Amino acid sequence: MGNLDKHSFLDFAYQLYRTMKTNEISLVYEGEVTQEITKTFTSLTERNLAKSEESNAVQRKVFNVMVECLQNISKHADSMGDEDGEERRGIVMVSKNEDSHNIITGNIIKNEKVPGLKENLEQVNSLDKKGLSELYKTQMRDGKISDKGGAGLGLIDIAKKTGSTLTYQFKELNDEVSFFILTSTIKRNL
Numbered sequence: 001m002g003n004l005d006k007h008s009f010l011d012f013a014y015q016l017y018r019t020m021k022t023n024e025i026s027l028v029y030e031g032e033v034t035q036e037i038t039k040t041f042t043s044l045t046e047r048n049l050a051k052s053e054e055s056n057a058v059q060r061k062v063f064n065v066m067v068e069c070l071q072n073i074s075k076h077a078d079s080m081g082d083e084d085g086e087e088r089r090g091i092v093m094v095s096k097n098e099d100s101h102n103i104i105t106g107n108i109i110k111n112e113k114v115p116g117l118k119e120n121l122e123q124v125n126s127l128d129k130k131g132l133s134e135l136y137k138t139q140m141r142d143g144k145i146s147d148k149g150g151a152g153l154g155l156i157d158i159a160k161k162t163g164s165t166l167t168y169q170f171k172e173l174n175d176e177v178s179f180f181i182l183t184s185t186i187k188r189n190l
Helices: 002-022 035-051 056-076 111-125 129-142 153-162
Strands: 025-032 089-096 100-110 167-172 177-187
Touching: 002 025, 025 035, 035 056, 035 089, 056 089, 056 100, 056 153, 056 177, 100 111, 111 129, 111 153, 111 167, 111 177, 129 153, 153 177
Parallel strands: none
Antiparallel strands: 025 089, 089 100, 100 177, 167 177
């Protein structure tokens, strides 16, 4: 029985690897997001990009957006349980297609925070570059980045850096928490 489990796991791992290759997913991480993990993940991404034919400007954007996304998880992710000290876990994936790089992050969020976050995302998506810069300045000046204080600097920054609409999804897991998925897209032909 043990062998069968091992075999089916290896099979699953290989299928996952093939899916990743087909979709050009270069990195996947699931677990606690700490400063160390952020550093490791960003240096791996940097190394991967350096080997590719990507322009420096695109590499820099992918790198900066990834740092911002990881920091968002480490600051804002909630835990599944009631323990406040429980680790802030998340999932991060970097994928590439013909015309863009995608950074996909997912983390647990308390259901009570969902409406506010949705509103913030909509606000960010409704603004052009100039509007985003003004909102960023306002947030910096007012310093009211609470749950109710409008869009967080992280989201504004990601939108400014990518120049693309932020794609998001909330999947309710139970009465307490949902899974929040955010996709940031960086165009390859800047």
